[in-house]
Amino acid sequence: MSQTAFDPKDFRRALSQFPTGVTVITTLDAEGNPVGVTASSFNSVSMDPILVLWSIDKGAHSLSAFENAENFAVNVLGKDQVSTSNNFASRGEDKFANAAYSAGLGGSPILDEYAAQFECKTWATYDGGDHLILVGEVINYRYNDSVEPLVFARGSYAVSAQHPEMVKASSPCEKTAAEDNFVGDYLLYLLRGAYQSFSADLYPKLKQECGINPEEWRIMARMISCTESKISDLTEIVMQPEVALRQSADWMVEKGLVEFIDNETLKLTAQGTETATKMQALAIKEEAALLAQMPADQAEHLKANLKTLIEKLG
Numbered sequence: 001m002s003q004t005a006f007d008p009k010d011f012r013r014a015l016s017q018f019p020t021g022v023t024v025i026t027t028l029d030a031e032g033n034p035v036g037v038t039a040s041s042f043n044s045v046s047m048d049p050i051l052v053l054w055s056i057d058k059g060a061h062s063l064s065a066f067e068n069a070e071n072f073a074v075n076v077l078g079k080d081q082v083s084t085s086n087n088f089a090s091r092g093e094d095k096f097a098n099a100a101y102s103a104g105l106g107g108s109p110i111l112d113e114y115a116a117q118f119e120c121k122t123w124a125t126y127d128g129g130d131h132l133i134l135v136g137e138v139i140n141y142r143y144n145d146s147v148e149p150l151v152f153a154r155g156s157y158a159v160s161a162q163h164p165e166m167v168k169a170s171s172p173c174e175k176t177a178a179e180d181n182f183v184g185d186y187l188l189y190l191l192r193g194a195y196q197s198f199s200a201d202l203y204p205k206l207k208q209e210c211g212i213n214p215e216e217w218r219i220m221a222r223m224i225s226c227t228e229s230k231i232s233d234l235t236e237i238v239m240q241p242e243v244a245l246r247q248s249a250d251w252m253v254e255k256g257l258v259e260f261i262d263n264e265t266l267k268l269t270a271q272g273t274e275t276a277t278k279m280q281a282l283a284i285k286e287e288a289a290l291l292a293q294m295p296a297d298q299a300e301h302l303k304a305n306l307k308t309l310i311e312k313l314g
């Protein structure tokens with residue numbers, strides 16, 4: 001067996017720079033019980049015949065079910081299905097207890113909610129090191145194009161957004177008055193444009209001056225007020241599945257920013273508190289510099305109005 005000199009954690013970080021969607025892949029086991037796992041390794045393979053693939057960890061509980069299955073279904077999750085993803089990423093519990101589904105091809109469960117679904121006949125399986133690669137021939141498919149897909153990037157759940165260049169490109173063509181420029185005047189574009197430009201400015205400074213990346217920033221920002229935080233609380237706040245959050249946490253332990261006080265609880269170290277304070281000061285300074293571009297009362301109103309909007313939108 002070949003042995004690489006790669007640091008596995010660092011290698012996973014490199015891989016996490018490749019964003020994917022999130023799927024729940026389902027089948028029935030030999031006893032006819034529904035089985036499902038969260039998987040981001042799904043991809044298309046061939047148009048003739050129509051083939052897709054994914055890979056399952058050989059250590060997964062459901063390996064034998066998928067290894068022997070004649071059919072499986074790929075449920076591509078929408079952006080509101082983070083809890084479904086977390087549920088099917090857990091081990092051994094009755095994952096279908098809280099899932100609304102019906103029987104699809106060969107009985108494989110198809111979830112009521114989805115961004116897309118592919119019902120497959122197992123076409124081939126291949127050995128893939130510590131994973132088994134499953135190739136399926138797509139027999140049926142359907143999709144909801146009003147549902148935005150859930151994205152998984154850098155260990156965090158995310159949503160797909162139009163590229164920031166889109167906001168710049170939407171500046172008026174011949175007409176210049178704001179009322180003649182629908183896109184440049186529409187609230188959704190304005191909010192997105194402001195978010196993209198501010199974060200594009202802030203994140204590199206956080207990295208340069210405090211040595212932290214956006215995922216660490218989200219964890220640290222929470223821990224400024226809760227210096228001891230449960231992993232289960234952090235997963236919801238920073239939108240990382242538990243396995244990815246633990247990887248981020250291990251990384252932060254190595255950097256001396258946090259420590260585990262038990263398996264479930266993270267605490268800011270003295271060095272972490274110092275970094276968090278520096279990070280917070282930098283973030284506040286950047287916010288102040290941005291808001292200083294308008295009169296103080298307008299800046300105050302802007303934040304108050306945004307809070308009202310968020311509250312009203314639920």
Ligand SMILES: Cc1cc2nc3c(=O)[nH]c(=O)nc-3n(C[C@H](O)[C@H](O)[C@H](O)COP(=O)(O)O)c2cc1C
Nearest residue numbers: 038039040041056057060061062089090091092241
């Ligand atoms: C976003 C995300 C993507 C995942 N992708 C895969 C994958 O492609 N293959 C895999 O075997 N496990 C993947 N996992 C981990 C499994 O979902 C997890 O190990 C699950 O517990 C397996 O279930 P089982 O042990 O009951 O079979 C992923 C987890 C998450 C949160």
